[in-house]
Amino acid sequence: MRVRLEDVARAASVSPKTVSRVLNDEANVSDETRKRVLAAMEAMDYRPHPSARSLAGNRSFxxxxxxxxxxxxxxxxxxxxxxxxxxxxxxxxxxxxxxxxxxxxxxxxxxxxxxxxxxxxxxxxxxxxxxxxxxxxxxxxxxxxxxxxxxxxxxxxxxxxxDEQAAARAMVEHLLALGHRRIAHLIGIADHGASRWRLAGYREAMAAAGLPEDPALVVQGAFTFGSGVAAARELFALKSRPTAVFAANDDMATGVMWAAGEYGLKVPHDLSVCGFDDTPLARQLWPALTTVQQPxxxxxxxxxxxxxxxxxxxxxxxxxxxxxxxxxxxxxxxxx
Amino acid sequence: MRVRLEDVARAASVSPKTVSRVLNDEANVSDETRKRVLAAMEAMDYRPHPSARSLAGNRSFxxxxxxxxxxxxxxxxxxxxxxxxxxxxxxxxxxxxxxxxxxxxxxxxxxxxxxxxxxxxxxxxxxxxxxxxxxxxxxxxxxxxxxxxxxxxxxxxxxxxxDEQAAARAMVEHLLALGHRRIAHLIGIADHGASRWRLAGYREAMAAAGLPEDPALVVQGAFTFGSGVAAARELFALKSRPTAVFAANDDMATGVMWAAGEYGLKVPHDLSVCGFDDTPLARQLWPALTTVQQPxxxxxxxxxxxxxxxxxxxxxxxxxxxxxxxxxxxxxxxxx
DNA sequence: CAGCAAATTGACAGCGCTGTCATACGTGCC
DNA sequence: GGCACGTATGACAGCGCTGTCAATTTGCTG
CATH class of the missing domain: 3.40.50.2300 (Response regulator)
Structure with a gap:
């Protein structure tokens, strides 16, 4: 049969209420008693009944x-x-x-x-x-x-x-350090914080590098692979293509890489691509994706x-x- | 305050037990009473307390x-x-x-x-x-x-x-109908049912078409993108390459498509690829992946x-x- | 060592529901 | 009419725990 709190109490020679106190880590239980009760619980492999706790204690856990x-x-x-x-x-x-x-x-x-x-x-x-x-x-x-x-x-x-903005900024600074100047950004779904912060970080880094924003290089996406492909196609059709694309997440970055293949652009030789999130996919891609790890x-x-x-x-x-x-x-x- | 079963009972002029019976869809409640109780529940927006039900009824829901x-x-x-x-x-x-x-x-x-x-x-x-x-x-x-x-x-x-085996068979029959004869199969993790059934379906279809199995065309994978890439590389290195690859899932099929790009093989012109599962990715790929939809x-x-x-x-x-x-x-x- | 506050422990009711059993009420049969 | 039986309903205890409050013990002060 199930071991109940009452059984533990008997085994430890205390009242049920005291066992309850120990169970709930309440104050005002002497160390000696607490130890004894814990030992009894352990010995009997006591498992409190969640429903009973909920009902009596007016909380659900x-x-x-x-x-x-x-x-x-x-x-x-x-x-x-x-x-x-x-x-x-x-x-x-x-x-x-x-x-x-x-x-x-x-x-x-x-x-x-x-x-x-x-x-x-x-x-x-x-x-x-x-x-x-x-x-x-x-x-x-x-x-x-x-x-x-x-x-x-x-x-x-x-x-x-x-700090997604700082992360995005660091990502773009990495591209800048590689000599890129025409750096595009794919934005995620508009009102998501992720989209805002990542865009802000991109802008911050570009501005800090003294590069004026080229509206043609900042394209709206939707966090999906498909939107990445579509946005990339737009970018590649530009008279003056970007040399790097920073996508607001890995799915879109993956889309960019696909589209690059479609256009005969070799990544990273002809085009640098990076994302955000470090999804499992990022490591598996070929070439493996530069991205921001979000734990x-x-x-x-x-x-x-x-x-x-x-x-x-x-x-x-x-x-x-x-x-x-x-x-x-x-x-x-x-x-x- | 919370509406309790007792309150519903009072409102419907029945005993709590009867309300309980209605709540639990038990027999032996007259239609008339049942209707009255249900109406009261509805009117009062009664929500049974799950913990109380669990405790008393010895079930957790x-x-x-x-x-x-x-x-x-x-x-x-x-x-x-x-x-x-x-x-x-x-x-x-x-x-x-x-x-x-x-x-x-x-x-x-x-x-x-x-x-x-x-x-x-x-x-x-x-x-x-x-x-x-x-x-x-x-x-x-x-x-x-x-x-x-x-x-x-x-x-x-x-x-x-x-019926995954029948699905796999149908998939391979589709390839056969397109004229393919050198059809490779990427197996998933060994002891998964999915891997077995899909392999069995592949074999069944090939055998039915009178094609002896070429062991070089049946490669072990692990359901991952990476394992798809690796397996595809093996296949492409073969003196006599397959013209079609049936991967046991979409992730591996995606890996095959990547590897194909790497080798300069155009999908589907130079190589047909198909998968299994119909993950969201499959639709977004370019070209979109032929696969089996599993609901x-x-x-x-x-x-x-x-x-x-x-x-x-x-x-x-x-x-x-x-x-x-x-x-x-x-x-x-x-x-x- | 009395006297008092703080710390520790316990008695008891009750959380909101359902299981068990008793009761009341037809219905059909000889 | 009397009896057995099936259906519908209710009374009541109790599921396993915790909140409240009272009782007891401890520790400290003057």
């Missing part, structure tokens, strides 16, 4: 990860974040629930409400692009559900962030950790920053 | 989806299955929990036990390749946890399956549905089959 499965960049990105969130939840014996939500749909809030009413998550983790969806944030605050974000645009919440898994983990700190009453939680790292590989070279 | 995040084919494949499972669970007000598990690790069973003891899932959905991991299945049966599988190799369980999302949904049928006492559940469909696109053409 559930963290929901919200994402937009409609227009999302790379799904491997989300999968990695999910993995990280899961790891953090596991470490603190919370369980994770994933909830796809469509930002564009008009019943977004209704679905959010249903999620809250049906599952009572103790908190939620938000992933781009819904990290910045105002009605969502508003409703979460109204319903008093704590949240942490991965790569939010605002500065007020808690969660995790990477998605770790970011998911850290965001969840901040949330858990709040949920477990360990202070307010912060907006932590993770470092980026340039992965210089074979797709960028000195200007011909 | 949780379905866990198990997957191997170690050597998995395309992660978008898993994400799609997850989406389908989630949809089915939602439809029946179950919640879904995802659990990565490493088949190769020696604490696999311990982790499985922990999952069961900690979260008490009512049932689990298994995804390839752990669908066929005997110790897992054994333990699940021992602990009396129902499960349904996506693409299991065995015939005894419940879940969903596609992963739907398969996830159906597998979960079979499991839910069992959990909800709706009979035994079956191994249902979904149809495949050949997506003939631009990467295959008549033999030169």
């Amino acid at each position: 559930v963290v929901a990860m919200l994402y937009d499965n409609n227009d999302n960049p790379a799904s491997t990105y989300l999968a990695e974040i999910q993995d990280g969130v899961l790891e953090a939840c596991d470490a603190h014996r919370y369980s994770m629930m994933v909830r796809p939500l469509r930002m564009r749909s008009d019943d977004f809030i209704r679905r959010l409400d249903a999620l809250i009413s049906d599952h009572h998550p103790d908190g939620v983790v938000l992933t781009p692009p819904i990290t910045d969806y105002a009605p969502l944030l508003k409703r979460l605050r109204e319903r008093n559900v704590p949240y942490a974000s991965v790569s939010p645009q605002g500065d007020d919440g808690i969660g995790v962030r990477m 998605s898994r770790e970011m998911g983990r850290l965001a969840a950790l901040q949330l858990l700190n709040v949920l477990r009453g360990r202070g307010p939680g912060q907006l932590v920053q993770v470092p980026f790292s340039l992965q210089v590989r074979d797709s960028t070279a000195r200007v011909p | 949780v379905v866990a989806m198990l997957y191997d995040n170690n050597d998995n084919p395309a992660s978008t494949y898993l994400a799609e299955i997850q989406d389908g499972v989630l949809e089915a669970c939602d439809a029946h007000r179950y919640s879904m929990m995802v659990r990565p598990l490493r088949m190769r690790s020696d604490d696999f069973i311990r982790r499985l036990d922990a999952l069961i003891s900690d979260h008490h899932p009512d049932g689990v959905v298994l995804t390839p390749p752990i669908t066929d991991y005997a110790p897992l299945l054994k333990r699940l049966r021992e602990r009396n946890v129902p499960y349904a599988s996506v693409s299991p190799q065995g015939d005894d369980g419940i879940g969903v399956r596609m 992963s999302r739907e398969m996830g949904r159906l597998a979960a549905l079979q499991l839910l049928n069992v959990l909800r006492g709706r009979g035994p559940g079956q191994l249902v089959q979904v149809p495949f469909s050949l997506q003939v696109r631009d990467s295959t053409a008549r033999v030169p």
Whole structure:
């Protein structure tokens, strides 16, 4: 039969309430007692019943990860974040629930409400692009559900962030150092923070190098392979082609490389290409893609950790920053 | 404040137990009463408290989806299955929990036990390749946890399956119809059902066409882009190159197309390439990839549905089959 | 060593639901 | 009419834990 808290209590010769206190890491338990209780738990392989804890304690020990499965960049990105969130939840014996939500749909809030009413998550983790969806944030605050974000645009919440603008700037500086001057940029989906920051970094680096922006070299994309191909075709049709293309993510960069092949341009000899994200694909490409590594898994983990700190009453939680790292590989070279 | 079952009971002038019966779709409730209760629930926007239901009813209303995040084919494949499972669970007000598990690790069973003891899932959905991991299945049966599988190799369980062998055969027959005779095959990870079935379909089609198998044309891969590139290089180095390559999945097929570019081979003019899975990438490639569409999302949904049928006492559940469909696109053409 | 605050522990009710069993009410049969 | 039986409903306890508050012990002060 299942071992219950009561059984542990008997074994440790304490009251059930004391075992509960130990289980929940509460104060005012003597070291001696705590040790004894922990030993008994260990010995009996005690597993608290999550439903009973939820019911009595009025908390669910559930963290929901919200994402937009409609227009999302790379799904491997989300999968990695999910993995990280899961790891953090596991470490603190919370369980994770994933909830796809469509930002564009008009019943977004209704679905959010249903999620809250049906599952009572103790908190939620938000992933781009819904990290910045105002009605969502508003409703979460109204319903008093704590949240942490991965790569939010605002500065007020808690969660995790990477300095994408600095990373983009570093990427472009790398191209500049290779002698490139006509450097194109493919923008991602317009209102995503990722697109803004990466564009800003590109501009910053170009301006710092004293290069005026050539509007023809800055092309709108949509984070997809296809949009990368399309944008590249536009660029290659230009009278004066760029010698390097910095795409706002790896999928588009891959598209650029394809289009280059189509045009008989050898990468990196005739054209340098670089991306952002360091998806698994980037390493597998030939030539391997120069890109920015974004530690998605770790970011998911850290965001969840901040949330858990709040949920477990360990202070307010912060907006932590993770470092980026340039992965210089074979797709960028000195200007011909 | 929260609306409780008791409140609904009062509103409908029945006992709490009767409301419970209606909630759980039990028999022996008169139509008249049932209608009245449902109306009250609706009017009050009643949401049963999952923890209370779990605790009292000794079931969790949780379905866990198990997957191997170690050597998995395309992660978008898993994400799609997850989406389908989630949809089915939602439809029946179950919640879904995802659990990565490493088949190769020696604490696999311990982790499985922990999952069961900690979260008490009512049932689990298994995804390839752990669908066929005997110790897992054994333990699940021992602990009396129902499960349904996506693409299991065995015939005894419940879940969903596609006739991958027939699909592979159809794919190769398509190449044969285009006049190809030297058709290569890239095999996926050895013990995966997917690899076996696709290879078997290839052999079946070749044999039916009276073509003896040329061992040099059947190359081991690992479902990855990189392994596709490597295998293709081997093939292209052959004195007598294949005119078509059937890769066991799209990632490897993409690798083949890259390698083709490297060797100056135009696809499909000089080489036909086809894959399996119809990943999003396949459509975006240029030329777009001929492949087999596997309705992963739907398969996830159906597998979960079979499991839910069992959990909800709706009979035994079956191994249902979904149809495949050949997506003939631009990467295959008549033999030169 | 009394006297008091702080630290530690426990008794008990109750979270919101369902299982079990009892009860009430027809219905059909001899 | 009396009885057995099936259907519909309800009373009640209890699932395994935690919140509240009271009781007890400890440590310190003058």
